[in-house]
Amino acid sequence: MATDIRIANPRRDRTRRILLQTGTVVVLILVWLLVTEVVGIDPLFVPGPDDLVSRFVQMAPQLPSALGYSLVIILGGFLIGCAAGVLVALLMAYSAVVRESVEPIVNALRPMPIFALIPLFLLWFGIGYGSQIGLVSFGCFVILVVSTSEAIKNVPSIYVNAGRTLGASRGRLFATVVVPAIVPNLVGALRVAAAASFGLDVAAEFIGAQDGLGYLLINSSAYLYTDGIIIIIIIYTILAFLLDRLVLVSTRGLTRWAGRTQH
Numbered sequence: 001m002a003t004d005i006r007i008a009n010p011r012r013d014r015t016r017r018i019l020l021q022t023g024t025v026v027v028l029i030l031v032w033l034l035v036t037e038v039v040g041i042d043p044l045f046v047p048g049p050d051d052l053v054s055r056f057v058q059m060a061p062q063l064p065s066a067l068g069y070s071l072v073i074i075l076g077g078f079l080i081g082c083a084a085g086v087l088v089a090l091l092m093a094y095s096a097v098v099r100e101s102v103e104p105i106v107n108a109l110r111p112m113p114i115f116a117l118i119p120l121f122l123l124w125f126g127i128g129y130g131s132q133i134g135l136v137s138f139g140c141f142v143i144l145v146v147s148t149s150e151a152i153k154n155v156p157s158i159y160v161n162a163g164r165t166l167g168a169s170r171g172r173l174f175a176t177v178v179v180p181a182i183v184p185n186l187v188g189a190l191r192v193a194a195a196a197s198f199g200l201d202v203a204a205e206f207i208g209a210q211d212g213l214g215y216l217l218i219n220s221s222a223y224l225y226t227d228g229i230i231i232i233i234i235i236y237t238i239l240a241f242l243l244d245r246l247v248l249v250s251t252r253g254l255t256r257w258a259g260r261t262q263h
Contacts, residue, residue, distance in 0.1 A: 047227035055227040062216060067235070069212040070201055072129065074239075077136025077204070078197040082190060084137070085144025093152040094174055103149075110146055114139045115203050127208030135207070139200040140193040147189030151182040187251045194243045198236050 035041050036048035043051050092099040092106075118135065125131035155178055163173040205214030213232050220228030 044224060044226055047230065051227040052231060055225065056231050059216065059228060059231060063235075065211055066213050066216050069209070070205070070214060071239075073132045073136055073204055073212070074197050074201045074243075076129075076133045077200065078140050078194060078243075080133065081137035081140025081197075082144050082193055085141040085193075086148055086186065088141075089145045089148030089152065090179070092149055093178060106145055106149065109142050112142075114142070114200065118203060118207060122207050131207045132201075132204035132209065135204040136197050136200040139196055143193045143196060144186075144189050147192070148182060148186055151185035151189075152178060154185075155181045183251075187247070190247050190251070191244055194247050195240050197243075198240045202236075 032046070033049070035046055036043070047055075088102060088106075092102055114135070117138070121131040121135050121138075125134050159177050159181060160173065163177045168176065201212075202214040202217060205212045206218065209215045213235060217229060217232040220226075220232065
């Protein structure tokens with residue numbers, strides 16, 4: 001009985017994936033045009049292409065300043081929060097004293113609703129970049145410290161025992177066994193934090209912002225400018241995609257050994 005064995009063809013698989021993804025986008029655009037141009041649904045609910053173009057032209061003078069303001073909050077909070085989260089998790093893994101001291105705090109932060117902390121950040125840091133970057137940093141910190149801590153706990157004990165059998169010191173064991181083992185999980189956590197930082201930015205700009213993409217989004221929502229809301233969402237989506245690609249490309253060499261598929 002013949003067995004059908006398919007040999008992987010990376011080029012063919014990539015082409016197939018691109019065609020499927022493109023086809024999905026085309027279908028969605030056609031449905032959008034059908035609903036707005038043929039069915040004639042109220043633009044308040046689903047604005048058409050003309051509405052989006054018109055609103056984009058009106059918002060264009062504000063976008064460069066808003067983009068710069070939001071990127072400072074997003075990138076600043078992302079970098080600070082991720083660096084702090086990874087550092088704390090590594091210290092917890094290396095030192096039992098640190099782990100026993102900090103783990104109760106981490107476990108308390110894990111279920112805490114971040115958006116509920118907005119009044120406290122406003123009270124502690126005032127209106128401006130301090131409170132806004134602080135909120136994004138806190139959200140990214142929680143994601144990274146929890147993910148990294150869990151990844152360290154899940155390092156196969158056989159790796160650690162093998163290192164000890166070969167005479168590796170505690171520091172060398174940590175640097176050459178534990179850290180490389182958690183890198184793939186760490187990259188995933190960084191991508192999650194990168195995506196979350198954009199949502200956190202919107203929440204952060206509720207803290208007295210007078211500029212920024214989140215500020216424009218809030219204003220559009222207040223005046224029921226659905227087309228303006230969609231434009232800001234599209235911009236956020238593009239920026240989030242670019243940051244995700246940047247994280248993926250910059251860490252590709254770190255996970256090459258793990259045989260991960262890069263998407």
